[in-house]
Amino acid sequence: MKYSKELLKGSTSLLVLSVLKGGDLYGYKIIRELERRSQNEFQMSEGTLYPILHALEKEKLLESYWQEFEGRNRKYYHITKKGLKELAEKKEEFEAFSASVNKVLNYV
């Protein structure tokens, strides 16, 4: 990631779920999409993403299926109903957290 990696902690799965809300994607493309949607601010490494995808699938927040395209095998991920619920919760949590930090930062 471009940012101090510690800042990111706890937000990565939120970002991944958020990207997948827009439609099924495979790992490599998720990284590219995150880059695009954040205007190059988030450059997630593969060593970060793949373990997250596996963990989210294990938790049934994502489902995967293989698909071939021009000689390449891609593993697509699809967000489940449970995943959408989790996304909404995590989003809310992030917003509350962010608001609280701002409260402290801008305290007068």
Added chain:
Amino acid sequence: MKYSKELLKGSTSLLVLSVLKGGDLYGYKIIRELERRSQNEFQMSEGTLYPILHALEKEKLLESYWQEFEGRNRKYYHITKKGLKELAEKKEEFEAFSASVNKVLNYV
């Protein structure tokens, strides 16, 4: 912390520096102040705070001095010029980070 602790990572020293910008305080009181300013959202544990204070002092972002009050010894921390600079940078970083997350979350 009240929040998923992972979300906090990377923000704790920002919060501490921010509280100390308002005036010198000792460890125990910093925790209380953080609570107050965040309206009870941030409940930093002592095991989190004290190592941070020591680290920040080592980095010369904080200076400390002992003061006695009603039989109790308190170690006051004072933010240095370097600390103020670091605070401004970290604040900006947090705001940019937060804006980027929101970009991804609210992408259409």
Added chain:
DNA sequence: GTATATACATTGTATCACAAGGTATAGTAC
């Protein structure tokens, strides 16, 4: 006498992002 609040501190654990490494295909440049 014991519980609570105040005040400092350290140790060990769990989590997690990521660098580094590995495999493989396809296209392009030299």
Added chain:
DNA sequence: GTACTATACCTTGTGATACAATGTATATAC
């Protein structure tokens, strides 16, 4: 023909760090 880049998957080991747990000590309230 070979080197590089992009695409695509993956795992292992390391470092950072929040915090629970633990320890010390004083003062006050019940």
